[in-house]
Amino acid sequence: xxxxxxxxxxxxxxxxxxxxxxxxxxxxxxxxxxxxxxxxxxxxxxxxxxxxxxxxxxxxxxxxxxxxxxxxxxxxxxxxxxxxxxxxxxxxxxxxxxxxxxxxxxxxxxxxxxxxxxxxxxxxxxxxxxxxxxxxxxxxxxxxxxxxxxxxxxxxxxxxxxxxxxxxxxxxxxxxxxxxxxxxxxxxxxxxxxxxxxxxxxxxxxxxxxxxxxxxxxxxxxxxxxxxxxxxxxxxxxxxxxxxxxxxxxxxxxxxxxxxxxxxxxxxxxxxxxxxxxxxxxxxxxxxxxxxxxxxxxxxxxxxxxxxxxxxxxxxxxxx
Numbered sequence: 001x002x003x004x005x006x007x008x009x010x011x012x013x014x015x016x017x018x019x020x021x022x023x024x025x026x027x028x029x030x031x032x033x034x035x036x037x038x039x040x041x042x043x044x045x046x047x048x049x050x051x052x053x054x055x056x057x058x059x060x061x062x063x064x065x066x067x068x069x070x071x072x073x074x075x076x077x078x079x080x081x082x083x084x085x086x087x088x089x090x091x092x093x094x095x096x097x098x099x100x101x102x103x104x105x106x107x108x109x110x111x112x113x114x115x116x117x118x119x120x121x122x123x124x125x126x127x128x129x130x131x132x133x134x135x136x137x138x139x140x141x142x143x144x145x146x147x148x149x150x151x152x153x154x155x156x157x158x159x160x161x162x163x164x165x166x167x168x169x170x171x172x173x174x175x176x177x178x179x180x181x182x183x184x185x186x187x188x189x190x191x192x193x194x195x196x197x198x199x200x201x202x203x204x205x206x207x208x209x210x211x212x213x214x215x216x217x218x219x220x221x222x223x224x225x226x227x228x229x230x231x232x233x234x235x236x237x238x239x240x241x242x243x244x245x246x247x248x249x250x251x252x253x254x255x256x257x258x259x260x261x262x263x264x265x266x267x268x269x270x271x272x273x274x275x276x277x278x279x280x281x282x283x284x285x286x287x288x289x290x291x292x293x294x295x296x297x298x299x300x301x302x303x304x305x306x307x308x309x310x311x312x313x314x315x316x317x318x319x320x
Contacts, residue, residue, distance in 0.1 A: 005164070007081070007133035008054040008275055011042035012125075012155055013142040013171075014117050015060040015085075016094040017067050020299050024257070028099040028107065037299040038074045039096055040117070041139045041171050041264050046080045048268025048290065048304040054275065057081035059128045059155070061116040067093040068116070074301070084128040091116035100298075103256050110175060121147040125155045131162035135271055139171035140203070143186040156193035165274075169267055170199030172206040180206040191223045196274075198229045198267055213238075214246075229270065229284055231263055231291075237284050249284045252292040252317045261300030266291035268304060282320065289314050 018039035021031040038047070046058040058080050062068035064087050071093060075082050094115035098108050112118070120142070130136050136159035142152035156166045168191055177183045187207040191197055197220060199207065204216035217228050217240040230238040236251035269290030273283025289310050297303035305313070314320060 005132050005134050006055070006129055007057050009046070009049045009056045009135045009137065009271055010059060010128065010130050010133040010159075011046045011056070011137045012059040012120070012128075012130070012152065013042040013139045013148075014040035014094065015043040015058070015062060015071055016040045016096050017070055018299060019095065019097045021099040024100050025102065026099065027101065028097070031099055034097070035298065036070070038071050038301045039261075039299075040094075041141065041169055042137060043071070043075070044261055044264035044301045044304065045137060045169075045267050045271070047075070047078050047301040048265055049271055050078055050080050051304045051306045052268060052272045052290075052310070053307055054272060057084060057129055057133070059084050059120070059124065059130070061086050061088050061091070061120050061124065063087065063092040063116045064089060065093055067095065084124070086124055088116040088119045090114075091119055098260065100258050102258065106258060106260050108260070110173075112176075117142075118145040118148050120151045122151055122154050125151050125158060128155070130155045130159045130164065133159070133164050134275060135165045135167055137167045137169060137267065137271065138190070139169045140183065140187055140190075141171050141173055141176060143183070143190060144173075144176035149186065153190055153193065156190065160193050165196070166194045167267075167271065168194045168197045169263070170197060170203040170207055172199070172203040181209060183207070184209055188220075188223060191220060191225060194224075195226050196229070197225055198231060198263075198270065200231050200263070204228075204230060217246075227280055231266060233259065233262070236288055237266075239280055239284055241280075247281055249281060249288060251288050252313070254292045254296055256295045258298060259295050261303070262291040262295045264300060265294035265304055269310065285320055286310070
């Protein structure tokens with residue numbers, strides 16, 4: 001890689017239109033209207049990092065439809081580089097429908113049959129800047145189908161060979177897989193090319209088959225990861241590293257409206273902190289702040305915080 005890569009962050013994987021129930025606290029049969037946003041884990045993170053001031057590009061795929069126009073127009077307004085997003089003939093841009101029943105119920109319905117991002121291929125990766133960025137982030141959802149599975153692994157290999165840092169959001173979606181064991185086989189193969197991984201307790205266990213997060217973390221570190229971050233929602237996060245005791249990072253206390261998108265906001269803040277040269281503990285604390293802000297808001301990508309908003313939020317909650 002050159003001394004001055006073109007991007008700070010390239011994210012790769014799913015994109016979609018999110019239809020969020022406008023009415024809060026009611027089940028889907030009683031909803032009468034929806035708000036249309038943009039979603040998908042790597043798409044949300046591309047926006048989240050861009051709003052924090054990083055140079056972000058997205059590698060996803062969309063269909064030849066108006067939903068794609070909706071997604072691309074939003075990303076372009078946000079300043080995310082969309083030049084590497086192909087339109088796949090005969091494919092559809094995916095969609096998600098969600099009702100919001102805080103504090104614990106947020107049912108999701110995915111529409112991903114024949115979706116475009118599953119068709120990402122090796123040529124799409126070759127045409128992308130994964131070898132011209134400081135960090136590449138990929139997600140577990142990209143492993144669910146070919147050709148995106150091979151493309152995802154190829155992207156991490158290409159990024160790492162160029163000197164970029166590889167971050168994996170484990171992102172286990174049960175509906176995309178025959179079983180957790182099938183997911184684990186492919187996730188462990190992917191993590192061998194990664195420097196850092198992020199996931200929930202459920203995701204760590206799915207990736208390993210272990211019954212507890214401590215055992216799962218140790219197994220994943222054994223694949224070559226430098227560190228692993230366990231997201232625990234309102235309990236903060238735990239950093240697992242090689243030959244060191246786990247580090248607990250506390251959460252910020254807030255009232256939850258919608259937990260969806262919190263993990264993607266967390267990853268955005270984490271990547272920002274890492275790229276500033278902060279310690280991993282402080283970068284994770286940044287992730288806790290960005291995640292806490294988003295759970296007080298209605299959607300995902302459209303509600304990612306800016307850096308001044310994060311700084312104000314942290315100051316109002318006692319500082320770092």
